[in-house]
Amino acid sequence: MDDFTVYGDSFDACLQHLDTMLERCRTKNLVLNYEKCHFMVTEGIVLGHVVSERGIQVDQVKIDVIAKLPHPTNQKEIRGFLGHVGFYRRFIKDFDKIAQPLTRLLQNEVEFDFDEACKGAFNLLKERLITAPIIRSPD
Numbered sequence: 001m002d003d004f005t006v007y008g009d010s011f012d013a014c015l016q017h018l019d020t021m022l023e024r025c026r027t028k029n030l031v032l033n034y035e036k037c038h039f040m041v042t043e044g045i046v047l048g049h050v051v052s053e054r055g056i057q058v059d060q061v062k063i064d065v066i067a068k069l070p071h072p073t074n075q076k077e078i079r080g081f082l083g084h085v086g087f088y089r090r091f092i093k094d095f096d097k098i099a100q101p102l103t104r105l106l107q108n109e110v111e112f113d114f115d116e117a118c119k120g121a122f123n124l125l126k127e128r129l130i131t132a133p134i135i136r137s138p139d
Contacts, residue, residue, distance in 0.1 A: 003046050058088050063130055071122055078102050085125050092128045
């Protein structure tokens with residue numbers, strides 16, 4: 001186990017749920033790393049996503065890095081870009097269709113030609129990532 005998230009409708013409910021979770025850890029002989037534990041926070045990063053009372057959002061630090069990326073010049077850079085952006089594919093509608101010109105360049109025996117279609121796909125993916133919506137968690 002890597003991440004636990006405990007929540008409730010009230011402070012007392014949160015404490016009760018936290019107590020239940022910690023008791024389960026004890027019975028299963030799980031050890032918590034104190035330095036990595038954060039209690040009673042209103043916002044945190046879970047699996048690369050910012051989770052708060054507003055919902056689930058992409059991490060702004062990762063967005064800033066991707067927004068500043070220049071166009072890829074080889075297959076390795078395309079793989080890296082698609083790896084970063086693919087992590088957030090659930091936030092980007094029609095991700096596969098948009099990324100198709102870029103993924104085509106990763107096929108064997110295809111000459112690397114970063115044409116206008118690739119530039120358009122690259123820029124559209126960056127734009128969609130930067131303007132990704134806030135996802136509400138289920139009630």
